[in-house]
Amino acid sequence: MADRIERVEVLVASPTRNYVTLRVTTADGIVGLGDATVNGRELSVASYLRDHVAPLLIGVDPNRIEDTWQYLYRGVYWRRGPVTMAAIGAVDMALWDILGKRTNQPVYQLLGGRVRDGIPYYSHAFGWDIPALLDSVREHQERGETFIRVQSGVPGLDKVYGVSKDPNYEPAGRGARPSEEHFDPGAYMRHLPKVLTAVRELVGPDVKLLHDAHHRLTPIQGARLAKSVEEFDLFWLEDVTPAEDQDAFRLVRNASTTPLAVGEVFNTIWDCQRLIEERLIDYVRTAVVHAGGISHSRKIFALAEVHGVKAGPHGPSDVSPIALAASIHMAAATHNWGVQEYMGYPALVHEAFPHAWSASDGMLQPGDAPGLGVDIDEDILSTSPYVPAYLPTARTLDGAVLDW
Numbered sequence: 001m002a003d004r005i006e007r008v009e010v011l012v013a014s015p016t017r018n019y020v021t022l023r024v025t026t027a028d029g030i031v032g033l034g035d036a037t038v039n040g041r042e043l044s045v046a047s048y049l050r051d052h053v054a055p056l057l058i059g060v061d062p063n064r065i066e067d068t069w070q071y072l073y074r075g076v077y078w079r080r081g082p083v084t085m086a087a088i089g090a091v092d093m094a095l096w097d098i099l100g101k102r103t104n105q106p107v108y109q110l111l112g113g114r115v116r117d118g119i120p121y122y123s124h125a126f127g128w129d130i131p132a133l134l135d136s137v138r139e140h141q142e143r144g145e146t147f148i149r150v151q152s153g154v155p156g157l158d159k160v161y162g163v164s165k166d167p168n169y170e171p172a173g174r175g176a177r178p179s180e181e182h183f184d185p186g187a188y189m190r191h192l193p194k195v196l197t198a199v200r201e202l203v204g205p206d207v208k209l210l211h212d213a214h215h216r217l218t219p220i221q222g223a224r225l226a227k228s229v230e231e232f233d234l235f236w237l238e239d240v241t242p243a244e245d246q247d248a249f250r251l252v253r254n255a256s257t258t259p260l261a262v263g264e265v266f267n268t269i270w271d272c273q274r275l276i277e278e279r280l281i282d283y284v285r286t287a288v289v290h291a292g293g294i295s296h297s298r299k300i301f302a303l304a305e306v307h308g309v310k311a312g313p314h315g316p317s318d319v320s321p322i323a324l325a326a327s328i329h330m331a332a333a334t335h336n337w338g339v340q341e342y343m344g345y346p347a348l349v350h351e352a353f354p355h356a357w358s359a360s361d362g363m364l365q366p367g368d369a370p371g372l373g374v375d376i377d378e379d380i381l382s383t384s385p386y387v388p389a390y391l392p393t394a395r396t397l398d399g400a401v402l403d404w
């Protein structure tokens with residue numbers, strides 16, 4: 001069973017948007033893939049992998065998944081942060097993929113086997129105004145989706161998180177500098193209850209509605225918003241205030257019973273330890289790619305399980321189909337899974353990363369291919385070079401920088 005890693009390659013490509021993919025090949029000829037995409041910081045993680053991690057992996061036994069994780073985390077002294085943790089995450093995914101292929105089993109089987117028949121996902125409905133949002137919600141319902149995140153434009157603001165002209169929402173804009181947008185918390189907080197009134201009226205009580213405030217509010221504004229939307233029975237309110245200030249969530253928690261979801265910007269278990277242990281949130285949203293891969297994410301979700309918190313991982317277009325596969329395999333085998341985000345991809349992304357996982361009628365399935373069950377189309381990747389692209393920057397109406 002012993003084998004050794006012979007080749008480590010980093011592929012940066014932009015099939016509609018940038019993705020960083022790690023390909024690890026063993027002496028036995030087994031190929032493992034990992035996603036290392038950090039939106040707007042793609043080249044840093046590519047360099048971290050190529051210049052600093054790849055040389056350390058040559059000759060290593062790929063079966064030593066946990067030891068490799070510890071070596072890349074503890075063994076290099078500098079730790080944490082999105083670049084480091086996405087790089088470790090990509091290696092970890094690739095090694096689980098290799099183990100699955102070597103043993104001819106899907107990764108979910110290696111994680112303990114199925115605990116559910118399918119993985120419910122939530123999709124992203126949006127519109128510049130309420131009628132357009134309602135049309136989008138109807139389309140999602142027609143696809144059989146029952147967990148729907150709703151995002152709408154705000155009167156007086158010309159750009160807002162979650163809404164775009166393109167049918168596939170993609171927040172990163174191509175160009176050498178981030179675009180800028182202005183945000184008015186008052187206008188947003190006054191508008192959201194109107195939006196949710198209309199959506200609830202359309203869908204009735206059974207559809208699970210979610211909403212992302214995307215870190216824009218102060219703790220007291222977040223508390224007020226959570227309270228003001230209580231009657232709409234949200235499945236969750238996401239990122240209601242910036243996540244670094246873990247204590248701020250106590251204020252929100254004390255003000256309302258709206259379920260809270262946080263953590264797409266977290267990278268380690270220590271970033272969410274207090275929120276979980278003090279039961280200040282209901283769903284932890286770490287993405288498998290940005291939180292050190294399958295091995296570390298399992299620990300986060302196990303800590304969450306002990307404290308009655310569920311997993312609800314990040315799954316936007318900037319998490320590649322490889323990392324999404326890792327999340328789906330974990331979801332199939334993890335009891336305390338709430339829901340998986342699945343924003344969907346443009347057709348070219350599905351072609352660039354052919355995958356065994358599937359999405360239909362609001363459910364994801366991992367498929368039964370060995371490993372993670374994702375491949376790459378090298379022709380597409382090699383003809384889609386990296387393009388500089390950044391997430392926008394937000395400012396308040398007086399021009400001061402605000403969390404985007």
Ligand code: CS2
Pocket residue numbers: 039171212214264314315316317318341343391
């Ligand atoms: C988001 C993302 O999917 C989500 O919940 O908050 O759209 C996020 O803005 C991007 O992934 C940032 O890269």
Ligand code: MG
Pocket residue numbers: 212214238239264
């Ligand atoms: Mg979000």
